[in-house]
Amino acid sequence: MAGLVAAAHARALGAEVAVFEKGNRAGGSMLLSSGVVWRHRTLAEFRADCPGGEPALQRCVVEELDAGLDWLESLGAKVTERETGNPSTVGRRFDTRLLTDALVRAAGNVLLGHAFVETDVLATGGFGARLARERGLLLRANPWSEGDGLAYGLARGADLSAGLDEFFGRNLPAAVPEELFVPAAQVYGAQALVLDDEGREFFPGEPSWSETDLVQATARLPAAAAWYVVDARALRRPVRERTVSDLVEVARAAGGDVRPAEELPFALPRSPKLVEPPFLAIRVRPGVTHTNGGLRIDERARVLRDDGSAIDGLYAAGADAGGIFTGGYGSGLAAALVFGRRAAESAVGG
Numbered sequence: 001m002a003g004l005v006a007a008a009h010a011r012a013l014g015a016e017v018a019v020f021e022k023g024n025r026a027g028g029s030m031l032l033s034s035g036v037v038w039r040h041r042t043l044a045e046f047r048a049d050c051p052g053g054e055p056a057l058q059r060c061v062v063e064e065l066d067a068g069l070d071w072l073e074s075l076g077a078k079v080t081e082r083e084t085g086n087p088s089t090v091g092r093r094f095d096t097r098l099l100t101d102a103l104v105r106a107a108g109n110v111l112l113g114h115a116f117v118e119t120d121v122l123a124t125g126g127f128g129a130r131l132a133r134e135r136g137l138l139l140r141a142n143p144w145s146e147g148d149g150l151a152y153g154l155a156r157g158a159d160l161s162a163g164l165d166e167f168f169g170r171n172l173p174a175a176v177p178e179e180l181f182v183p184a185a186q187v188y189g190a191q192a193l194v195l196d197d198e199g200r201e202f203f204p205g206e207p208s209w210s211e212t213d214l215v216q217a218t219a220r221l222p223a224a225a226a227w228y229v230v231d232a233r234a235l236r237r238p239v240r241e242r243t244v245s246d247l248v249e250v251a252r253a254a255g256g257d258v259r260p261a262e263e264l265p266f267a268l269p270r271s272p273k274l275v276e277p278p279f280l281a282i283r284v285r286p287g288v289t290h291t292n293g294g295l296r297i298d299e300r301a302r303v304l305r306d307d308g309s310a311i312d313g314l315y316a317a318g319a320d321a322g323g324i325f326t327g328g329y330g331s332g333l334a335a336a337l338v339f340g341r342r343a344a345e346s347a348v349g350g
């Protein structure tokens with residue numbers, strides 16, 4: 001998304017642009033996403049959720065997102081919902097196909113199947129595909145974000161942000177096709193007794209609302225997989241517009257391992273989460289959506305060296321720019337929008 005945003009904005013500012021897109025379609029992971037472009041209501045709430053992130057970058061997101069959303073709408077992108085459904089966040093949900101079309105139209109010159117060789121704005125979507133492969137995790141994102149932007153930035157002397165081992169993701173029942181990335185996400189870790197392969201509770205306390213901490217803890221297990229065990233009460237509970245039972249059925253239909261808990265290879269520990277039988281066990285594996293760490297940038301999206309100086313003529317946006325969500329979870333689409341626009345302004349304005 002960030003590359004299309006930067007190109008569309010730079011073109012409107014009078015620049016000649018070309019977007020090099022390695023994949024065979026435009027839109028990257030944004031096209032596959034739920035399309036909710038959101039921010040925390042206040043910087044303090046953003047900081048509480050992502051305490052390791054750079055406050056100056058987080059402030060840009062909080063202060064500029066709303067103008068960015070209006071700009072997307074002015075390009076013809078279609079809003080499908082004006083609320084996020086989460087009282088601590090604000091944002092809009094876009095139809096991602098129409099959003100991609102609007103940005104491609106505004107950018108004008110999008111070259112599909114062309115990896116970049118030289119560029120001013122790095123926006124290759126981080127290194128989720130490489131991270132998933134190297135750590136034996138599932139990929140829940142576009143398959144082309146291998147870290148090419150990072151490699152290019154490093155070769156030009158860039159510094160890296162904090163949080164390079166962090167990613168945002170969802171626990172999935174199996175390797176699922178793109179159209180199931182959203183509906184098959186098993187987002188009821190808070191309702192489940194979460195166990196490793198020895199039947200131990202490996203995650204202390206309750207997961208955060210995004211469950212990204214639970215997903216990352218699952219990824220650190222030797223098997224990079226866990227069991228969610230739920231009782232009949234949990235199955236009836238709502239998860240957004242569905243129930244836990246609906247999500248378990250999607251897992252089963254997607255070829256996941258869903259079994260009566262008596263068939264687990266270990267004895268269940270006692271737990272206040274398992275009260276009303278029958279108990280069901282669901283095997284989950286982390287699916288990497290995007291990396292959190294990346295190139296270090298400043299508020300103008302300039303790529304920085306380790307002494308804090310800016311590399312001449314090099315900008316980064318989207319998941320190529322790290323250090324915004326360190327320690328937690330925020331809207332990757334919002335960061336792509338805000339810093340894509342900033343990168344364009346810096347690149348055109350010098």
Ligand SMILES: Cc1cc2nc3c(=O)[nH]c(=O)nc-3n(C[C@H](O)[C@H](O)[C@H](O)COP(=O)(O)OP(=O)(O)OC[C@H]3O[C@@H](n4cnc5c(N)ncnc54)[C@H](O)[C@@H]3O)c2cc1C
Nearest residue numbers: 001002022028029030033034036116125144318319332333
């Ligand atoms: C299922 C799913 C649901 C999501 N839901 C949400 C949501 O509701 N809200 C939210 O905020 N975020 C959501 N996200 C995350 C969001 O999509 C990403 O954070 C966002 O797309 C990141 O933007 P980006 O521009 O960095 O990367 P992308 O949008 O992935 O774009 C990067 C592009 O770079 C291309 N590329 C890679 N390497 C090269 C190269 N060498 N040369 C040229 N091109 C290259 C890729 O092919 C890709 O098209 C979701 C993601 C997924 C997969």
